[in-house]
Amino acid sequence: MTTDAKGRLDVIGEEIEDTKIASGLQVMNHVRSRRSIREFTGGKIPDEHIELILEAARYAPSPENMLMIRLIVIRDDQDTKEFLADIAQENARTVFGSAPFELTSGRNWYIEDEFRAAVFSRLREGELFRYPERSDTVIIVCASPAWHDATKLYPNELFGSVVAGMAVQNMWMVASAMGYGCGYEALICSDSRHTQLFRDILGIPPIWTPLTAFCVGIPISKRHLGPSRPPLEGIMYDERWGKPYERIAFRKKE
Numbered sequence: 001m002t003t004d005a006k007g008r009l010d011v012i013g014e015e016i017e018d019t020k021i022a023s024g025l026q027v028m029n030h031v032r033s034r035r036s037i038r039e040f041t042g043g044k045i046p047d048e049h050i051e052l053i054l055e056a057a058r059y060a061p062s063p064e065n066m067l068m069i070r071l072i073v074i075r076d077d078q079d080t081k082e083f084l085a086d087i088a089q090e091n092a093r094t095v096f097g098s099a100p101f102e103l104t105s106g107r108n109w110y111i112e113d114e115f116r117a118a119v120f121s122r123l124r125e126g127e128l129f130r131y132p133e134r135s136d137t138v139i140i141v142c143a144s145p146a147w148h149d150a151t152k153l154y155p156n157e158l159f160g161s162v163v164a165g166m167a168v169q170n171m172w173m174v175a176s177a178m179g180y181g182c183g184y185e186a187l188i189c190s191d192s193r194h195t196q197l198f199r200d201i202l203g204i205p206p207i208w209t210p211l212t213a214f215c216v217g218i219p220i221s222k223r224h225l226g227p228s229r230p231p232l233e234g235i236m237y238d239e240r241w242g243k244p245y246e247r248i249a250f251r252k253k254e
């Protein structure tokens with residue numbers, strides 16, 4: 001094994017470098033093909049698999065490695081899963097109940113024409129969001145803006161949510177690579193009166209904020225397509241705000 005000029009190990013020549021790029025591309029494929037899954041069979045996932053997915057959350061980076069998140073793992077309590085499904089459906093009705101078909105059908109370009117109206121109706125009725133009840137595991141992810149070893153708030157109150165996001169993404173990547181489906185159900189938190197109801201049931205103290213019911217289950221079918229992302233030019237700037245980033249493929253050759 002050799003080291004490079006900066007003393008880094010693992011730089012063993014081009015062949016290995018190529019292998020590393022190839023594994024980077026493989027990770028990228030997982031990133032690209034991860035989807036939100038909202039239809040589960042209701043089947044069981046082995047405990048060891050769920051624990052591996054939970055383990056991924058532990059590896060989220062966090063300020064001073066404080067991991068200011070707490071995850072409530074609900075597997076057996078079907079009543080609570082159904083209650084969360086009720087809340088999600090009711091909030092979805094409020095959010096999407098009056099959404100015009102035209103507004104959502106463009107976003108849902110990947111759904112075949114013959115099914116699009118039915119999906120729209122499930123969206124508007126909120127039925128699409130009842131998936132906690134068919135998930136194997138519902139993980140209530142809670143974040144906190146507080147230091148737990150001092151009576152202080154983090155200077156950036158969003159830190160807790162950032163860490164929660166990283167933990168969720170870690171779990172999502174591992175679960176989808178294993179062939180399981182995940183859905184990020186934030187609708188349970190979109191009305192504080194509903195949130196208070198399940199806070200009471202689950203015993204979540206006021207200092208902790210539940211962000212999502214992250215659902216893991218066996219997907220009814222594999223979804224390859226999903227909502228399009230804007231191109232790089234749509235969300236990246238080049239060196240300064242406002243100067244669009246230009247993809248290599250679009251740059252003029254010198």
Ligand SMILES: Cc1cc2nc3c(=O)[nH]c(=O)nc-3n(C[C@H](O)[C@H](O)[C@H](O)COP(=O)(O)O)c2cc1C
Pocket residue numbers: 034035036037038129183184185186187188226227
């Ligand atoms: C912060 C956040 C909130 C979300 N809220 C919900 C939600 O309440 N219900 C839901 O079904 N999906 C929710 N999603 C999933 C998004 O709708 C989904 O990621 C997006 O449409 C892109 O689709 P994809 O995940 O299949 O690529 C949420 C995702 C994030 C990151």
